[in-house]
Amino acid sequence: MNHVREQLGLYAKKLVQSGLVVGAGGNLSMREGEYMYLSPSGFDLQEIGEDQWVKVHIDSGEIHGDLKPSSEILMHLACFRKRPDIDSVLHAHPSYSVGVSSAGQEIPSMFPDFPAMIKQVRYLEYMIPTTHVLADAVADVVEETDVIVMRNHGVLTVGKSIKEAYFFMQLVEEAAKVFTISSTVGTPRLLSTEECEDLRNLSSEKYRAKLLKDEG
Numbered sequence: 001m002n003h004v005r006e007q008l009g010l011y012a013k014k015l016v017q018s019g020l021v022v023g024a025g026g027n028l029s030m031r032e033g034e035y036m037y038l039s040p041s042g043f044d045l046q047e048i049g050e051d052q053w054v055k056v057h058i059d060s061g062e063i064h065g066d067l068k069p070s071s072e073i074l075m076h077l078a079c080f081r082k083r084p085d086i087d088s089v090l091h092a093h094p095s096y097s098v099g100v101s102s103a104g105q106e107i108p109s110m111f112p113d114f115p116a117m118i119k120q121v122r123y124l125e126y127m128i129p130t131t132h133v134l135a136d137a138v139a140d141v142v143e144e145t146d147v148i149v150m151r152n153h154g155v156l157t158v159g160k161s162i163k164e165a166y167f168f169m170q171l172v173e174e175a176a177k178v179f180t181i182s183s184t185v186g187t188p189r190l191l192s193t194e195e196c197e198d199l200r201n202l203s204s205e206k207y208r209a210k211l212l213k214d215e216g
């Protein structure tokens, strides 16, 4: 069994089962040496077989095999080229994150894990998916952040492991959801800049590691 493709299969199922993508939306990839394995185009993410992940050479963009890679291939290549420190890229269409950001809002910090785990979120205005324009915009900001919210479209997260990238995705969506619920029943009380700073200073590396471990 190939470890990378096995992990991709596992997290592809998680993305669908947790409602972060619907239908054939979303795509994910992992780095292995000079290559990345990317979800194929047109597949329901839950139904990708272990031998159906598309192998792509990161530097040249050369595609191996017969299957067509996800149409967001340029975005994935941009992330791996710009961030040698990461090995996973997830792109999903989580409804609360898309909903909140498409109203022109930013997703605020309302509970400790969000500012503790995510240093900053970058927002992109709407751009046509699958294009060089979108891939270039992602390339421009991915060196500064692990979480990119694309208004009227979706979210991209990167991680040192696929577990980390998935955790970032879940946290952003949870934050957007909590903000939405709070806005529905009253006026949300956001964590202040100072409270967020305190959380980040709270031996943040240890805190992050602990959360990732506990998350299972």
Ligand SMILES: [Zn+2]
Pocket (backbone or CB within 6 Å): 026, 091, 092, 093, 129, 153, 154
């Ligand atoms: Zn998308």
